[in-house]
Amino acid sequence: MIGPDDSIVRYNVARAYALLGELEPVLDRLEQAYRCSPRWQRCLAMWMKDNEDIDPLRPDPRIYALAERLRAD
Secondary structure (H helix, E strand, O other), rough: OOOOOOHHHHHHHHHHHHHHOHHHHHHHHHHHOOOOOOOHHHHHHHHHHHHHHHHHHHOHHHHHHHHHHHHOO
């Protein structure tokens, strides 16, 4: 069963907010999604790197910093 605390759900909710151009909820949901096992952290970093849904928000330094942190872990 997929619940609201599921990292994949949080990541996909972040993508939906990104498509709406809502930066604050994107950051919040991505930070929440990142609170998972190292395996899922690596998946999240990979998804963020290639996900076009997040592209419009990439110029924001907070999105860039989160992506860099995910790649570093």
